[in-house]
Amino acid sequence: MIGLENASVTFGSRTIFRNISFRVPKGRSMAILGPNGRGKTTLLRALLGFQSLASGRRFAPKVAGYVPQHGASQAKLTGLDIVVMGRAVQLGLFGQPTAKDREAAEGALVQVGACHLADMRYDRMSGGQRQMVLIARALATGSPALVFDEPTSALDLGNQSRTLQLLDSLRLRREFAIIFTTHDPNHALAAADDVLLMMPDGGEVSGPVHEMIEPGKLSTLYGVPMRWVDVQGPVGEIRRAILPAFAGIEAA
């Protein structure tokens, strides 16, 4: 389980958020949405224990599987070397990774379907490949909690689709408490059970995904009108997507 209870974070006299409470139990996935600068990243930092709370408490395992937006970008190490780093907490200060740690790391790469990246140098990978390696590293920690900082924001559509499928398959295993932030409400529809909306006025609302992802709440959240749109899936099924009213405007 991972979550906050009555948590507040302040920078000097500025309050980033006040009295936030939510809990993500094992087996559920929660998306966090909010406008730029509202404090999503600070919320994740507080959740992971990098940011001290002005009040309240946090619930989290000793190490959470954290997938940063940009990780280890300078490292001239192989994909497997990066994933093995997920075992750091088991190794301790003077420990060296053993064959067992490499096996765990290879297992994590298998789970994300990225075995082919094991021997590739991390600094030569594309953004999508790095994302898969970082997700494998989060799994290699063995933590029951996974935290993703905007896992789709820097990716092209193909990699977004792969990442969302992976997020959803991790959700459906029901072994993890998953939290991710996103700017696209459709990504919450695709991979979350619950949603926390960080409203622009400073309040937060949370609930099951189908109560939160609806035009009324999202219009308030982003300050633009939102609409449901029918989308035909790959095998002809009709699904509903939610888009801003400006979608489809043609400049010419």
Add this chain to the structure above:
Amino acid sequence: MSNVAAAPAVRRIPGLKIGIFGAMIIALIASMLLAISAGRFSVSVPRILEIIMNWVASPSVAPAEMDERIVLLVRLPRVLLAALAGAGLAVGGAALQGVFRNPLVSPQVLGISQGAAFGGALSLLVGFHGYVLLGLSFSFGLLALVLVGALARINGRTEILTVILSGTVIGALFGAFVSIVQFVADPNTSLPAIVFWLMGSFSTATWARLWLAVPGITVGLLIVFALRYRLNLLALEDSEARSLGVNPDKERWYVFIAISLMTGTSVAVAGIIGWIGLVVPHAARILVGEDHRALIPASALLGAAYLTFVDTLARTLTSAEIPLGVLTAIIGAPVFGVLLRRYFKEANRA
């Protein structure tokens, strides 16, 4: 998501790496033999081995022959001291560059060298050598580090940028203190001693001085070697390292203390020898890559071989001995420039 059932192929056997390490060990031995052999009174390599074998067999027998005395009392302690200091300075540089995620930092950046230089200069000013010099060098090196830490710690957190800036400030401060010591020093006695010591040299190496240097540098090397995998994690962004269960704020200081032990000790016994901590880790990185598990031992071997060789040049190139610090700078700066270009060309190709 297509899950591949089989685990990836067995990792390739690091035969190449074993070859590279073998070559480094051979280079170190060759460099040490050359250093013992070369000089105004040259001794052949078979004779060196014979002298050392005899000495190992019966260490209590005092060396009688001229070449025995030169090898055992003059050159061997000097060569061992140069190799030890070279390993310490190179490993210190490699570890520091990892922790700062920047290949251009060196112990000078943290003000350790300047602090140690002030301690040593102070000791020479009042006419002390040996343990007093070592103690003051190490103490002021560590003091510089503690001051940097105190200055850089803001709101309970130590960010990397504030450490670098604080290191510059403290280094400049101790640099000024060294100038004050030189200003008040007696121009006939203590001033030349301080100036020549600061330029760096192993010319005064003796067995006593070697044993003075062994504890500090060895302990520092062992600490960094034990932390060699942890250095890979400390080279990550702080928040990323924290998320993996590492405490970078605290663990960085283990590395810093080890570095100040090695730097303080080598400054005490041989003055300021720059560039080793920059040039050697770069060469090591090109040979074995950036994984500190290979980089730390490679830096130790290369540093030892390199400083031994440069010291040999310092005392054989001209009839008078060239100050070692001057020579490491003259060789180091252009080599560093070439390495730097190759490094960034490589980075651009990636």
